[in-house]
Amino acid sequence: MPLEPYQYLSPVWKDGIFNNKVVFCTGGAGSICSAQVRAMVHLGANACIIGRNVEKTETMAADIATARPGAKVLGIGAVDVRKPEALNAAAERCVKELGAIDFVIAGAAGNFLAPMDQISSNAMKSVLDIDVLGSYNTVKATLPHLIISASKHRTDGKNPPTNGTGGRIIFVSATLHYTGTPMQSHVSVAKAGVDAMAMSVAIEQGPRGITSNVIAPGPIADTEGVARLSKKEGRDKTAKAIPSGRYGTVKEIADATIYLFSDSGNYVNGEILVVDGGQWHTSKVGAGQWEYPDFLLKGDAVQGVAGGKKSKL
Numbered sequence: 001m002p003l004e005p006y007q008y009l010s011p012v013w014k015d016g017i018f019n020n021k022v023v024f025c026t027g028g029a030g031s032i033c034s035a036q037v038r039a040m041v042h043l044g045a046n047a048c049i050i051g052r053n054v055e056k057t058e059t060m061a062a063d064i065a066t067a068r069p070g071a072k073v074l075g076i077g078a079v080d081v082r083k084p085e086a087l088n089a090a091a092e093r094c095v096k097e098l099g100a101i102d103f104v105i106a107g108a109a110g111n112f113l114a115p116m117d118q119i120s121s122n123a124m125k126s127v128l129d130i131d132v133l134g135s136y137n138t139v140k141a142t143l144p145h146l147i148i149s150a151s152k153h154r155t156d157g158k159n160p161p162t163n164g165t166g167g168r169i170i171f172v173s174a175t176l177h178y179t180g181t182p183m184q185s186h187v188s189v190a191k192a193g194v195d196a197m198a199m200s201v202a203i204e205q206g207p208r209g210i211t212s213n214v215i216a217p218g219p220i221a222d223t224e225g226v227a228r229l230s231k232k233e234g235r236d237k238t239a240k241a242i243p244s245g246r247y248g249t250v251k252e253i254a255d256a257t258i259y260l261f262s263d264s265g266n267y268v269n270g271e272i273l274v275v276d277g278g279q280w281h282t283s284k285v286g287a288g289q290w291e292y293p294d295f296l297l298k299g300d301a302v303q304g305v306a307g308g309k310k311s312k313l
């Protein structure tokens with residue numbers, strides 16, 4: 001569904017700052033990543049979004065393309081980030097059809113709520129594979145193209161870049177592992193790995209002009225993450241417990257993306273930008289999400305969230 005610009009972007013950014021640039025995004029049909037890509041497209045970029053579901057990915061690509069007349073947005077479905085050969089083929093297709101990969105958003109993720117004693121080895125592996133290995137596969141498939149882009153778009157911080165910026169990657173992570181979050185061991189371990197990977201890319205590829213950073217969203221309204229990870233009836237209580245007093249919006253994550261990818265983010269490298277209204281500084285436990293620790297001690301599965309079940313142990 002075409003969106004009003006303010007639903008995905010603040011009006012403070014300059015039109016055309018990403019003209020002739022290409023953004024490649026895994027998980028691009030999701031609510032947060034599609035807003036990030038839509039904002040980039042609005043500001044001039046063409047895009048390639050990657051997903052597992054063909055119809056969902058292609059439909060979202062066509063929708064994102066409405067953000068700017070003449071925009072080209074490829075939706076490449078049937079790509080599982082756990083399969084390096086599928087990602088390599090997607091990156092090659094993106095470069096062949098759109099000419100380059102200047103920006104990468106590693107956004108594909110897997111999540112559900114369950115305590116560690118209710119998940120199988122395969123469940124743990126699925127999340128680690130999607131988040132950690134999937135991010136690694138994304139970096140491997142796109143790095144040669146990012147290096148080419150970075151070499152053309154080096155910035156010195158003193159003069160405006162003549163052809164804009166390029167050679168930048170953002171990993172979409174989480175704040176779960178900063179303080180520890182029950183029912184989220186699998187994702188906490190995975191996102192800690194994603195954060196570490198982003199830092200490694202920054203220190204290894206920084207000398208080539210690449211920047212590699214993390215955006216860690218807090219609870220963002222109307223997203224699959226919130227549907228999967230919180231009960232409807234607890235959300236008002238949760239919002240009150242967030243220092244900013246409300247859930248975030250996908251636009252607020254998109255704005256953080258533009259900050260890091262544009263001339264404003266040149267010297268930010270190897271950092272985590274937390275966009276959560278201050279939530280991680282408070283305890284997430286007991287904010288109306290579940291009866292902690294009663295149901296855990298009873299051995300019950302998490303009820304009332306999308307995707308809640310017990311593995312075959």
Ligand code: COA
Pocket residue numbers: 109110111112113114118119120121122123124126127130224225226228307308309310311312313
């Ligand atoms: N509790 C415990 N185990 C669970 C579970 C839950 N809520 N949901 C899935 N699992 C287990 C499955 O039972 C299976 O383990 P098993 O083979 O030992 O039974 C394992 O996880 C893999 O599940 P499967 O559905 O086969 O894997 P998948 O690769 O298709 O799905 C998931 C990956 C599990 C991460 C799934 O939740 C998913 O597809 N998520 C994508 C969307 C998403 O999470 N986005 C993130 C928004 S924040």
